[in-house]
Amino acid sequence: QVQLVQSGAEVKKPGASVRIACKASGYIFTNYAMHWVRQAPGQRLEWMGWINTGDGNTKYSQKFQGRVTITRDTSANTAYMELHSLRSEDTTVYYCARERVGTLGYWGQGTLVTVSS
Amino acid sequence: DIQMTQSPSTLSASVGDRVTITCRASQSVSTWLAWYQQRPGKAPKLLIYKASTLESEVPSRFGGGGSGTEFTLTISSLQPDDFATYYCQHYSSFPYTFGQGTKLEIK
Numbered sequence: 001q002v003q004l005v006q007s008g009a010e011v012k013k014p015g016a017s018v019r020i021a022c023k024a025s026g027y028i029f030t031n032y033a034m035h036w037v038r039q040a041p042g043q044r045l046e047w048m049g050w051i052n053t054g055d056g057n058t059k060y061s062q063k064f065q066g067r068v069t070i071t072r073d074t075s076a077n078t079a080y081m082e083l084h085s086l087r088s089e090d091t092t093v094y095y096c097a098r099e100r101v102g103t104l105g106y107w108g109q110g111t112l113v114t115v116s117s
Numbered sequence: 118d119i120q121m122t123q124s125p126s127t128l129s130a131s132v133g134d135r136v137t138i139t140c141r142a143s144q145s146v147s148t149w150l151a152w153y154q155q156r157p158g159k160a161p162k163l164l165i166y167k168a169s170t171l172e173s174e175v176p177s178r179f180g181g182g183g184s185g186t187e188f189t190l191t192i193s194s195l196q197p198d199d200f201a202t203y204y205c206q207h208y209s210s211f212p213y214t215f216g217q218g219t220k221l222e223i224k
Contacts, residue, residue: 103206
């Protein structure tokens with residue numbers, strides 16, 4: 001069965017970077033794109049970007065352009081999302097989500113990132 | 118970016134009730150519209166895609182409809198497990214965007 005397991009919670013200082021891993025299993029990793037979505041407490045879900053796990057092509061939300069980098073390691077069946085220049089507003093839960101039927105069909109368990117001095 | 122607006126933001130209902138949630142897009146998304154259910158502290162779960170196609174293993178009391186800019190999610194007979202927050206999301210183009218959510222509460 002499809003499983004997406006994300007790395008653990010992180011605490012970072014303002015201005016630092018964070019990298020979250022999303023390890024996939026149960027399917028051929030390079031056959032399906034991976035998205036990253038975040039959700040602040042009580043807020044709507046926010047799409048951050050996408051990677052074609054086959055060729056590494058990426059697309060980012062304009063809101064995060066220049067601050068987010070999504071990569072993948074096909075040998076490890078793992079996608080990564082790195083967010084730079086962290087600020088307090090980036091304190092939220094980050095999800096990876098695998099594409100299915102064109103949208104977000106399978107989700108990781110979420111990773112809480114706390115940005116605090 | 119395409120803006121997605123859901124109504125109502127909160128809905129109080131009882132077990133057995135029929136409820137409908139509406140989602141409006143700021144421009145046409147054709148039928149590239151999905152609905153998700155999210156329980157507290159959990160990841161969203163895909164319920165419906167292509168506006169009206171039920172995801173595998175989702176109970177048939179859930180139904181979706183609409184096209185263009187207006188969509189609905191209907192639950193025909195509420196069960197205790199259905200009290201959660203529901204989000205619509207378009208995937209017609211990047212960036213994908215979500216509605217603000219509808220919290221379904223027990224009356």
